[in-house]
Amino acid sequence: METLITILAGILVTAATYLILSKSLIRVILGTAILSHAAHLLIITMGGLKNGSVPIIGEGDANPVDALPQALILTSIVISFAVTAVSLVLAYRTYQETGTDKLDQLRGDRNE
Incomplete structure (x- = not known):
């Protein structure tokens, strides 16, 4: 059973890494939430x-x-629930102000 949960934690870390490396702010926030759940599973398994x-x-x-x-x-x-909630509120407010959630557009043009 411990081996199965360790493999599941590894799959969650892989999915979280994929989401964190994407260009959408919402995906980055969801990736960090999934990564925290993977860490929870790993700590429980190590216990x-x-x-x-x-x-x-x-x-x-x-x-x-x-x-x-x-x-x-x-x-x-x-x-992690509180951090995810605050991050989602900040992402929503950023979307209201800028009209986008793409990290490249939020970063701005480097030439200006």
Whole structure:
């Protein structure tokens, strides 16, 4: 199962890299969102996908699940959602002002 999720994270990184290298601002934002999801999957996989009980002191189970990777991922999901939302709002405002979302046109002419 861990191998399958690692391969899925690699596919997501590939798709995110393709989107980030495109010339549309919306695609770049979606690429960064997909890249953050790939990082979430990779961190969860590195933390280990195992069955166990809740890590409570005093319980008799000798195989508790580590809660730290899950807590880090939860925090990271909230932060990446906020960054994506702010980026989409800025892209929408940029489109309203300039009428385009192409990065070449937003950069302007280098000769002027």
